[in-house]
Amino acid sequence: xxxxxxxxxxxxxxxxxxxxxxxxxxxxxxxxxxxxxxxxxxxxxxxxxxxxxxxxxxxxxxxxxxxxxxxxxxxxxxxxxxxxxxxxxxxxxxxxxxxxxxxxxxxxxxxxxxxxxxxxxxxxxxxxxxxxxxxxxxxxxxxxxxxxxxxxxxxxxxxxxxxxxxxxxxxxxxxxxxxxxxxxxxxxxxxxxxxxxxxxxxxxxxxxxxxxxxxxxxxxxxxxxxxxxxxxxxxxxxxxxxxxxxxxxxxxxxxxxxxxx
Amino acid sequence: xxxxxxxxxxxxxxxxxxxxxxxxxxxxxxxxxxxxxxxxxxxxxxxxxxxxxxxxxxxxxxxxxxxxxxxxxxxxxxxxxxxxxxxxxxxxxxxxxxxxxxxxxxxxxxxxxxxxxxxxxxxxxxxxxxxxxxxxxxxxxxxxxxxxxxxxxxxxxxxxxxxxxxxxxxxxxxxxxxxxxxxxxxxxxxxxxxxxxxxxxxxxxxxxxxxxxxxxxxxxxxxxxxxxxxxxxxxxxxxxxxxxxxxxxxxxxxxxxxxxxxxxxxxxxxxxxxxxxxxxxxxxxxxxxxxxxxxxxxxxxxxxxxxxxxxxxxxxxxxxxxxxxxxxxxxxxxxxxxxxxxxxxxxxxxxxxxxxxxxxxxxxxxxxxxxxxxxxxxxxxxxxxxxxxxxxxxxxxxxxxxxxxxxxxxxxxxxxxxxxxxxxxxxxxxxx
Numbered sequence: 001x002x003x004x005x006x007x008x009x010x011x012x013x014x015x016x017x018x019x020x021x022x023x024x025x026x027x028x029x030x031x032x033x034x035x036x037x038x039x040x041x042x043x044x045x046x047x048x049x050x051x052x053x054x055x056x057x058x059x060x061x062x063x064x065x066x067x068x069x070x071x072x073x074x075x076x077x078x079x080x081x082x083x084x085x086x087x088x089x090x091x092x093x094x095x096x097x098x099x100x101x102x103x104x105x106x107x108x109x110x111x112x113x114x115x116x117x118x119x120x121x122x123x124x125x126x127x128x129x130x131x132x133x134x135x136x137x138x139x140x141x142x143x144x145x146x147x148x149x150x151x152x153x154x155x156x157x158x159x160x161x162x163x164x165x166x167x168x169x170x171x172x173x174x175x176x177x178x179x180x181x182x183x184x185x186x187x188x189x190x191x192x193x194x195x196x197x198x199x200x201x202x203x204x205x206x207x208x209x210x211x212x213x214x215x216x217x218x219x220x221x222x223x224x225x226x227x228x229x230x231x232x233x234x235x236x237x238x239x240x241x242x243x244x245x246x247x248x249x250x251x252x253x254x255x256x257x258x259x260x261x
Numbered sequence: 262x263x264x265x266x267x268x269x270x271x272x273x274x275x276x277x278x279x280x281x282x283x284x285x286x287x288x289x290x291x292x293x294x295x296x297x298x299x300x301x302x303x304x305x306x307x308x309x310x311x312x313x314x315x316x317x318x319x320x321x322x323x324x325x326x327x328x329x330x331x332x333x334x335x336x337x338x339x340x341x342x343x344x345x346x347x348x349x350x351x352x353x354x355x356x357x358x359x360x361x362x363x364x365x366x367x368x369x370x371x372x373x374x375x376x377x378x379x380x381x382x383x384x385x386x387x388x389x390x391x392x393x394x395x396x397x398x399x400x401x402x403x404x405x406x407x408x409x410x411x412x413x414x415x416x417x418x419x420x421x422x423x424x425x426x427x428x429x430x431x432x433x434x435x436x437x438x439x440x441x442x443x444x445x446x447x448x449x450x451x452x453x454x455x456x457x458x459x460x461x462x463x464x465x466x467x468x469x470x471x472x473x474x475x476x477x478x479x480x481x482x483x484x485x486x487x488x489x490x491x492x493x494x495x496x497x498x499x500x501x502x503x504x505x506x507x508x509x510x511x512x513x514x515x516x517x518x519x520x521x522x523x524x525x526x527x528x529x530x531x532x533x534x535x536x537x538x539x540x541x542x543x544x545x546x547x548x549x550x551x552x553x554x555x556x557x558x559x560x561x562x563x564x565x566x567x568x569x570x571x572x573x574x575x576x577x578x579x580x581x582x583x584x585x586x587x588x589x590x591x592x593x594x595x596x597x598x599x600x601x602x603x604x605x606x607x608x609x610x611x612x613x614x615x616x617x618x619x620x621x622x623x624x625x626x627x628x629x630x631x632x633x634x635x636x637x638x639x640x641x642x643x644x645x646x647x648x649x650x651x652x653x654x655x656x657x658x659x660x661x662x663x664x665x666x667x668x669x670x671x672x673x674x675x676x677x678x679x680x681x682x683x684x685x686x687x688x689x690x691x692x693x
Binding site for chain 1: 493496497500502503554555556559562563565566567569570571572573574575576577634635687
């Protein structure tokens with residue numbers, strides 16, 4: 001693991017009106033590492049994701065990309081750095097077909113004209129899309145006709161298509177079936193082995209346990225502990241999420257971690 | 262009656278526009294890929310039932326309304342389908358048709374531009390005052406008209422996309438303001454006669470009476486479509502992707518060939534191919550390619566489908582919106598020049614409110630969704646053909662304007678109801 005994290009967040013704050021959604025968030029993620037971001041509803045997970053992907057820029061704080069401070073104000077900024085995201089609401093255009101959605105924002109063109117054949121060929125090679133119905137998968141269906149699981153596959157395919165250095169996944173398995181989830185977790189591991197940094201948000205601690213190296217807990221928009229997933233008992237993470245550990249011991253542990261950063 | 266080209270073309274859109282995600286794209290999916298070998302014409306007809314029920318109508322409603330309109334008026338007055346009348350309709354559709362093509366860009370975003378009628382009047386008035394009253398060179402006057410349209414569109418787009426005023430309100434203000442500016446520009450002169458010299462005067466009065474040209478165009482159009490589909494299909498086949506069976510390409514080519522050659526025959530029988538119609542078709546074809554085959558067009562459809570998804574994919578939503586309004590304004594000005602050319606004058610009533618309603622109605626009747634994200638420039642052509650056919654038929658059988666408005670209003674309402682129902686039905690069937 002390299003010493004410089006791919007992405008480091010320092011003191012990230014975000015508020016919506018009077019509501020302070022994120023306060024002084026600290027987070028680091030290295031290449032080839034899967035960090036799970038866990039927390040109860042309203043803990044600020046999705047808000048943090050949106051700050052990282054430029055969809056909802058942070059108000060204050062420093063974002064460092066490979067050790068360099070960067071500004072992420074628009075989705076394009078994040079894309080250019082090499083950050084791709086799958087959002088909880090998927091953010092697909094229902095009137096466009098699968099290929100149109102996969103390549104939206106970075107279409108392949110030849111002499112200024114969309115190269116549909118090249119795009120379709122690449123789409124067919126995308127692994128998550130193998131779950132799209134029969135063989136060969138029909139990538140010319142409008143997204144409106146797809147099931148929730150298929151849409152989720154499209155959203156995941158869309159994110160990994162750009163070969164990002166950091167992949168941010170917000171509840172990516174919510175709509176997937178058991179087998180699809182297993183395939184998805186395999187995919188995560190392969191991406192990690194290729195050196196992709198992955199930030200995984202999930203309510204499913206089983207998934208977190210299965211693939212994550214680190215778990216960062218958010219509670220009420222603040223850091224509430226970092227855990228090594230392998231060595232930390234399940235109960236401890238849960239109690240950190242629910243707030244049963246709002247006590248001096250965890251606070252000390254969190255502080256110690258922050259000092260290490 | 263080259264306009265009848267249109268019924269065939271949605272077939273073309275079907276073949277080429279797989280990715281626009283319109284109802285046509287959906288329609289293509291229903292029959293062919295699952296069962297390519299045996300579908301045939303019968304398969305196509307059989308697939309109609311489920312398609313209609315699930316709300317994927319494509320160009321069917323507008324083609325049906327066009328045929329009904331023609332049959333009704335032909336039975337009331339046998340001069341309706343005469344080459345002369347059809348040729349006249351073909352020239353009449355150009356002005357409002359161009360405005361409708363421009364408004365398609367805005368409707369695809371899910372917005373509306375109410376100012377196009379006034380902008381077209383203002384463009385024509387600027388042209389007339391500069392060219393006729395001030396004796397400026399014609400090209401300068403034309404440029405001024407076009408630039409005014411583009412500038413107005415850009416301004417309105419900016420107020421909508423960057424400042425955040427609803428497009429409806431911005432362009433409603435524009436509807437009034439630009440009409441006022443037009444009256445101001447016309448000033449005391451009232452009506453300005455364009456006379457019969459110059460390019461603009463010639464726009465709607467020039468016909469190319471050559472059978473070779475008429476049939477040649479039909480052949481080139483059909484041939485280009487066929488070759489393009491064939492090559493596209495070959496490339497897909499070679500890439501190991503699902504390709505269309507040969508008969509389907511042949512079927513679609515026939516769907517274009519029949520109306521094209523019929524149009525060529527009708528036009529050639531009267532005064533030949535009108536220049537205005539050629540210009541109109543050039544706009545329809547090139548802007549159709551822009552919308553369906555380029556990144557820019559893809560962005561417009563994406564924004565019409567889901568603004569937030571488009572924004573998250575890194576599309577510059579504000580700029581794309583501004584540009585669509587600029588296209589709408591520019592085409593309104595061009596349409597205004599054609600309208601002025603048609604009546605050889607510009608006056609206080611140029612750019613009236615009925616023009617706006619005709620343009621929007623044409624797009625909607627042609628199948629552009631008011632909810633955004635669905636439609637083509639061919640929709641504008643087909644729709645305006647229906648509207649002008651009604652107008653022309655009404656004049657022919659001597660019905661007053663009052664009735665004509667009511668009928669057109671009814672057709673528009675029908676189209677919007679169909680749009681809403683098809684959307685609801687598509688929701689039920691998980692397609693919207």
